[in-house]
Amino acid sequence: MRARRSNSREKILAAAADVARESGPGSLSLDAVASRAGVSKGGLLYNFPTKAKLMQGLVENFLNEFELALEARIAEASHESSLAAYIQLSADDCEKPKPSASWMFSAIAEDPDFLTPIKAFKRQLFKRLKGETDDLGSLLVCFLAIEGLRSMNLFDSDVLSQKEHRLLISSLLEIAG
Amino acid sequence: MRARRSNSREKILAAAADVARESGPGSLSLDAVASRAGVSKGGLLYNFPTKAKLMQGLVENFLNEFELALEARIAEASHESSLAAYIQLSADDCEKPKPSASWMFSAIAEDPDFLTPIKAFKRQLFKRLKGETDDLGSLLVCFLAIEGLRSMNLFDSDVLSQKEHRLLISSLLEIAG
């Protein structure tokens, strides 16, 4: 696609994430997003003809940014494994207490199928990591633990202290080898 | 609290879970739940005066059942640790492909605070497990990995094959010691 589009799209996407995070996933209405983005409702509908398209945009944006961040991590620390890079990226993402992806709940409520691209992405990532190790058991443990960490962050659970968070990460990195 | 009450409550709770699973969390309306439960809307509102009360009932029911199942597991295999029991209970819960808790998304959309009891329960469980081990690192890894497993089940992700699922569980049990 062309990226040189108006920056309203990005503003709207960011506004949607903000609204979901601050007012709750159930309050993500087109009016709320439009006013938050400093755009009229008509303007919003111009960029995203339907609410479903907005959700789709949110998902795609999320996936793109995550993929970019992961590739950057892997590239800048080429001496360590992709799994280690994934662990550390996730650790950083989840350390700051921002349930930044509450919009995901809105998307699921709209239609559970919006998760399909995310599931596909995860399958692909897992497959890739499998290709880089011969210790499947350790990979499974690390991959699932990171999944758990992300889940807790998404649900805004503050079960782990910072100290425990760091201990977890170091334990995972040790298991990952 | 009085469990000797009518069985309509249970029927309604089950119906709500069914509707959320089959029609999506966004379609969990009072009308849908009532008709699914074979109850009139008035009857539903007699048992749950408001939608929020219904959600609360869903959460409490879930927590009660989980706690009962966990205590039963721990009691019937008193030679192994509580952590091991928790791992195996979760493994069983997640093995059968039932995204049985989609209602949780509806509850979050309604009001994220509905998660508070669940978060409290998890904190309590984690604290209890901490009291039974001196290897915090291993506990963290196991606890988070189970969290990840439950998350994937909730999101209906089929990333892991059955073989991988079993390997994960055996790896976790080994780590748990």
Add this chain to the structure above:
DNA sequence: TTGACAACACCGTCCAGCCGGTACAGTAAA
């Protein structure tokens, strides 16, 4: 008689999507 509903009409609110404008940038002929 009372508790546990059924049946049903009805209200207020919220919200997605539609539609008729508007401002403006390019562009192309005259």
Add this chain to the structure above:
DNA sequence: TTTACTGTACCGGCTGGACGGTGTTGTCAA
């Protein structure tokens, strides 16, 4: 250089429908 036309980007009011919740009346078993 002016005029006329075209497409883009956006505005904001409106509506039709869904949904949560209320109120009333009726039923039937314990």
